[in-house]
Amino acid sequence: MTHTRPSGTNWSGNHRYRAAETLLPADLDELADAIRSADALRVQATRHTFNDVGDTDGALISLEQLPVRIEVSGDRVRVEGLVTFAQLAPVLEAEGRALHNLGSLPHISVAGATATGTHGSGSANGNLSSAVTAVETMDATGTVHRIDPTHPWFPAAALGLGALGVVTAVELRTVPTYTVTAQAYTGVAWEDLTADPRRLFASAHSVSVFTTWGDPAHDLVWIKATDADAEPGYVRDIGGVEVGADLHLGRIRTVGNTTERGTPGPWHTRLPHFRAEALPSDGDEIQSEYFVPLDAAAEALAAVRAVASTIDPVLLVSELRTVAADDLWLSPASGRDVLAIHFTWRNDNAGVAAVLPAVEDALAPFAARPHWGKAFTMPGETVRATLAHVDDFVAVARAADARGVFRNAFLGRTLGL
Template sequence: MTITNWAGNVTFGTDRLHTPGTLDALREIVAASPRLRPLGTAHSFNRIADTDGDLVSAAGLPTQVHIDSVASEVTVSAGVRYGELASRLHAAGYALHNLASLPHISVAGAVATGTHGSGVFNPSLSSAVTALRLVTADGELLDLRRGDPRFLGAVVNLGALGVVVEVSLRIRPTFDIAQSVYERLPWSRLSTGFREITAAGYSVSLFTDWTGPEINQIWVKRAPLDPALPDRWLGATLATTPLHPVPAMSAVNCTPQGGEPGPWHERLPHFRLDFTPSSGDEIQTEYLVPATNALDALDAVDAIRDRVSPVLQISEIRTIAADDLWLSPSHGRDSVAIHFTWKPDAEAVAPVVAALEERLAPFDARPHWGKVFATDPAAIRARYPRFDDFLALRADLDPTGKFLNPFLTSLFNL
């Protein structure tokens, strides 16, 4: 059996994929295996989950969604996808603070890689975690809750501490969002209006192909009672038909637009749960820079647009509020994420990624842990104040290196 990631750009070095149906069975697999990696929905584009040992998925464990209305949190089995969790929360009158572009990703996988949505006041999805349970290298269970000195290091864990089997998340009352899309925002508006644009809604995304003097689209997700934006806004024009971020692709799999209010989980993601978001023929890269350096970082990318655009499908620009998780890409700083969805040509994309990283290095750009990047591990470690603390935590919980692979060994300089 050949196992690949969702996009097909990574073939795993093993054919041993376990999907145990009980927690006890999972614990036995972990305890017995000399080398093992946890696997979520395989939406990562690099070799973070790769192994020549055992792959273990928590997707086969009994589905659990337990809402504690007193504590305002939900406890969910790790393999549950965000879209499934969101539907159940909404039906019970609750919501998460945010969602990523795709509702198809698993809770544990998204949390472990610091995945995020958008919004100047919205931190990463991982920031909602209040507790987690994981199976450690010896097959034992470890429960960590905020307040434990290890907690802040264990949430965004890169799968290096164990197999997460349960996550508790902070929840809030359910709410509605209305989504509108604007087209053709002049690039010149960013220099004076970047904060106004990105703070114009609960969640805002800017899409560009880096080919012309305009931002292709702005997706603005706002509370229905917020004052309406005009049809002509900062030089951009309100779209009159639904759009897909990637030019020429059908909007049928996108969430409803046109300012029609709807439940948070049907508007905050860009794509609908009941559709495959794309063919998977793509490679993705993303870098998070301090919000204070956003315009300079965008100018740095713009300076090599002639190299970026020929291998690009679309680029997305989003904001993420700071959090306190040790390996979160938005740790300690409000951030702007510059995301690239590339054409599925790894050979052509690689030198462009290297050029981008050279341009963004002065801004201490932190790559998304689940995307393609080539940043020197020493440079990455220097950009995380608590990286050494995480290494100490990893060594304590996994002294034999059971959960390591070449990707992590290089990153951790082991």
């Protein structure tokens, strides 16, 4: 008999899952049985989303009891089951391999992160879904399909929001391991920060800017440089001075939970902002994020800054990053290099929902796309209008899941699925 546990809430507690219990299949046969007998089903992974993308009125299922396998072979790694980046990275490192990038925290699952287009920063770095070379999905009949770039469904499956089926394994492209040195700078004036965004964000492997949109004392430029990068001269040229031990991310005062600065170390110990063994970010928070064309970065930032006083009461910090273009149909970076404008809010659903339209209106002229795993209020037709291949995605999702088992309210509302 398949075990269960209470479904509870997402990581930050701003969303309570509708299903009281989550199914815990012990193997693929139990998973297949559960799927076949469900009218509606979604996977609950490491729960680091901030909306109902992973919820359902039917059954929730977790892969946490399934065997975990990590197989490194050449320039590929295949992960099976509920594997997190914190589990995956040391295995890759031991084999002399690495991922091209990581998000701000390693606590999240590979399947959940790639399903939603999770990204780090770096003008030459695509999001984590762009490293996917194959996904294995179990459909509503319990049959597993391997979908690689030769398969017509691949641009839908590599970033699929769980709409094609339960992802039982993900294969990722790896690169030779590399060393990163991180340093944080403060004191850069807003006009210098936004004078040449392309140059600033291309000045190292990964560049993140933290801001509260007005007070220069809160602004922070976090540079993660590889050995191949030049000295981070540009940030110094525009007035950046190194931050000491006391690191503030806007109104979040870090508590010894951030990754090391000032010394070189393996990629996975420096690229995330937060250490694997510590609580990431603030914990008591909600996040939102919007992606605009990098070419319009300065104008988009000015538009958000114009509504800074509206958002300020609920804002903890904003983070600005870049993501290289890819060709995945639902990717926030689909077809264009983007600036990612992120907001960490106080954990106040009503307060956040009240200010989001101001940000979304400000970014509407830039055809901003929302982060699939974070809070947004844009109507579905506005979201769909920013994605050239959304109809292709919907057609594949319907073909892959004729019974509609993996559809939910979020997919209906945002994609018309």
